[in-house]
Amino acid sequence: MKPLYESAAGSPLAGNQRFYGRLAESVEERTQVESFVVPLRSGKAWPVKAGQICRIVEIEGPQVVDFNAWNLHNPRERFWAARTKQLHHAHMQVFDRFWSCLPYLRPMATVIGDSINYGIDQDGAGCHDLLGTRCDPYVHKLLSGEELDVCCHSNLTRAVAPFRLCETDVHDVLNIFQVTGLTPDKHQYFVKPCPAKKGDYFEFFAEIDLLCAISTCPHGDMSIPIWGPGASAAPIDICRPVGVEVHVLRPEMLVGWHSPAVSSYAGLHGMRLK
DSSP states (O other), X not given: OOOSSOOOTTOTTTOOHHHHHHHHHOGGGEEEEEEEEEOTTOEEEEEEOTTOEEEEEOSSSOOOEEEEEEETTEEEEEBOHHHHHHHSOSBOOTTOXXXXXXXXOOEEEEEEEESSOOOOOTTSOEEEEOXXXXXXXXXXXXXXXXOOOOSHHXXXXXXXXXXXXXXXXXXXXXXXXXXXXXXXXXXXXXXEOOXXXXXXXXXXXXXXXXXXXXXXOTTTTSOSOXXXXXXXXXXXXXXXXXXXXXXXXXXXXXXXXXXXXXXXXXXXXXXXXX
16 A cells, blocks of 8 residues: 655655754754753643754653644644644654644654654554544543543643643644554554653754643553553653753754745635635
8 A cells, every 4th residue: 555645755745854864963063052851740831943953852761742832923823743644654753744734734843853763563553653642631531530630631731821822722742752553453542651761862853933842741651551451540650751952053054944834825715706
């Protein structure tokens, strides 16, 4: 079977891989301008300007991270996980791009580094998951009848509040460092323990000015089932903080690069103007 969308050379899906590869390799051409730690079971939002590199780092060991992104100046333009999954892969890889929602449809960021490089395992699972989404208190209440505020959706909601965003601005995520797949018999979603080690990282190049937010998932390294036989509340000792770094590049590294424009589609949708 051939994929519906193929990233042929010269396609906007592929981008300039020589350029992004050079950014990843030329670590000496970067200057770190921000660094902070997101505590376990919490969330944080922060800006990343166009042309900067952001790195998410496992500072103590395996920990799943739920990631959202918006146009810093227009939060109606936000990361579109479903279309990104269709255009690239169900699990994000180096050179995949974070595509924004309609009517904008442009690359918001491009993945340039992944120290795990998990690939596809014997169960058909991959890392950096776009198949699923964030844990939330509504599903928890539906399945258990319990009130629970310790969820990624709630962490992200609190994280973006200082930027005057609210719960309805939180959207489907990229689950960084999370290994997932579909069962062969019924194609149901499954999760495996996080394979990351201390020092592992995932990094991207910002194509436009971004507001980013992450949640350090309350289920930690996913080594304990969330639902079903053997499930229990994740103990603190499988939950860890995560580091975030923002780097600027020397100007000469960005020669020839420019932020992508929004879609040029006229937006009439078959309607006639009188």
